[in-house]
Amino acid sequence: MTSHITDAPAVALPDVAAARLPQERRVVTEIPGPRSRELQARRAAAVPPGVGSVLPVYVTDAGGGVVVDADGNSLIDFGSGIAVTSVGNANPRVAERVRAQAERFTHTCFMVTPYESYVAVCEALNRLTPGDHDKRSFLVNSGAEAVENAVKIARYATGRQAVVVFDHGYHGRTLLTMTLTAKNMPYKQGFGPYAPEVYRMPLAYPYRWPTGPENCGPEAAAQVADQISAQIGASNVAAVVIEPIQGEGGFIVPAPGFLPALAEFCRANGILLIADEVQTGFARTGAMFACEHEGVVPDLVTTAKGIAGGLPLAGVTGRAEIMDRVHGGGLGGTFGGNPLACEAALAVLEEIETGGLVDRARRIGEIMLPRLRAQAARHDVVGDVRGRGAMLAIELVKGGGSTEPDPVLTAEIARRCHAAGLLVLTCGTYGNVLRFLPPLVIPEHLLREGLDILERAFDG
Incomplete structure (x- = not known):
């Protein structure tokens, strides 16, 4: 063991x-x-x-x-609705803010007539996610939607098409995020064909690494760098998408050093690093975000699950120079950043920080x-x-x-x-x-x- x-x-x-x-x-x-x-x-x-x-x-x-x-x-x-109700189900602070908001209005669509709570959630995400650089955030409904939008932004910002993901990864159930996901049953079986320009790499999985866990981090990082360079061409890769700790794939913690080495390879080759913190975010791992355990600062971070105490909300946070490139109207959605969910998220973040x-x-x-x-x-x-x-x-x-x-x-x-x-x-x-x-x-x-x-x- x-x-x-x-x-x-x-x-x-x-x-x-x-x-x-x-x-x-x-x-x-x-x-x-x-x-x-x-x-x-x-x-x-x-x-x-x-x-x-x-x-x-x-x-x-x-x-x-x-x-x-x-x-x-x-x-x-011992499930928390799959890491969603981290602050407890029906948390009093969450319930009260949602109740008060429901009495005022339940929806206007932020893209039609905006409201302060959406902005406040984005400000909090910009403050809390790793890195002290200038950031922008926007809100959607689910983790899969957040990952899909992060990939969309990375392709737009870089002008490249290829996306790299990892063995055992899980990123959602939409067409693109099914493609990014590794596991066939029950998530992919019979639902193809899948999206193009997605390439899968080995993960630094210590327990199952052939030469032992002590060699896993450096060997896996070297193998990924070699395969990207030789099989895809680093200059063709828009983004590398990775869960800092894999969720559905088995709660695999990548071997020490693997994530920092991956981040360095991305920086050296103009590739955007997307951290899928959907399951790992908001204090779950003993840090506000799992990337912090090894000091990794991603270019884009996707969040959902624990963000709003059970209400549907997700976010994409990224470097301002990347996020600001997308043309007006290119991002959004009818229900993204619903006011009830935004109030819930503000209550959750207050509970995490004060509690x-x-x-x-x-x-x-x-x-x-x-x-x-x-x-x-x-x-x-x-x-x-x-x-x-x-x-x-x-x-x-x-x-x-x-x-x-x-x-x-x-x-x-x-x-x-x-x-x-x-x-x-x-x-x-x-x-x-x-x-x-x-x-x-x-x-x-x-x-x-x-x-x-x-x-x-x-x-x-």
């Missing part, structure tokens, strides 16, 4: 209780229970099966570190990491423990010295956790990674109880 994570200094993690909901696990029926099964039957007649669900319990309430279902079960939340949630993410990692490593020591099916802050994962393999992925065991461990009242998610190119994304406001006793349940799930 190997581990790739930066340990955090000790920071107290106070209990944060959502006053509306008891912060406790409560299992009163089998999961899913009878009411959820009734709703699932209705869903089957109304919603296509292509829209999946990790756990078909139908939620009636949520807050702090719990999700309550239609049968009265209260589950510990010390960057430190709390580090503390969550400090609590979870030793427990996950202990599982690896006890069970040889745990091949790797990795991540940063409150974005952690374990990769499961066949064991006995094998590194062969074990998606069947991964699904079974997740099922046992769900049955016991712990919501966990899986991911990975091979479907063999358990990922953990607890709300940053989860009370410590729930965090520890969730880890207890995970340990029992491994014991069978």
Whole structure:
């Protein structure tokens, strides 16, 4: 077993209780229970099966570190709606600002008659994203839309067409972002043909690097530089798009030095570096943005998920000289930067900064990491423990010295956790990674109880 994570200094993690909901696990029926099964039957007649669900319990309430279902079960939340509700579900500050805005107006379209909150969110993104250079931001609806717009801007600004992405990467479900995404099932199968001029490179994946994790960073960086130069031509590349920690691909933290070397190669060749911080942004990894862990300053940053506490919002932030090149009317969208979502985002950012949630993410990692490593020591099916802050994962393999992925065991461990009242998610190119994304406001006793349940799930 190997581990790739930066340990955090000790920071107290106070209990944060959502006053509306008891912060406790409560299992009163089998999961899913009878009411959820009734709703699932209705869903089957109304919603296509292509829209999946990790756990078909139908939620009636949520807050702090719990999700309550239609049968009265209260589950510990280690998913945060895929890193969205980092400040907690129905966060009071978010709810109040959204309520007040809804009473004033719900939409005008920023491209028709603008409003201050959109500008304020962009100002905050310009201030918070890595680098002290002059920046511009604009707002859209989803992470995929943000990535697509970042690529569009990079092509416009550079006059080049080629885009470089990486093995195991995930960037969305639109035509272009499906093309950028590596994993075939379920995201790409049958949906081609795909967009042209997209080229995939090896990622510095320490656990699976052929010559070992100690060689991974420099060897992967050299290989990427060589392949871009020889197979594409660096002068043809508009942008390199990378997740500073891969999300759906398996929470892979690139080997140390890989991201800085990639950034340097891009600078030397006039290539724009796009950091997809959709899942890693807004305190999730123990820094406001994951690029900060190695001091990388991208040319463009895409954000979404944790930005607005569950309301649909995303952003593209970039160097002013790049963003200002696009002609008037070339960027935008009817709902991008909706006023309700903007107010929610301002509340989220205030909560992160005043609530010390960057430190709390580090503390969550400090609590979870030793427990996950202990599982690896006890069970040889745990091949790797990795991540940063409150974005952690374990990769499961066949064991006995094998590194062969074990998606069947991964699904079974997740099922046992769900049955016991712990919501966990899986991911990975091979479907063999358990990922953990607890709300940053989860009370410590729930965090520890969730880890207890995970340990029992491994014991069978």
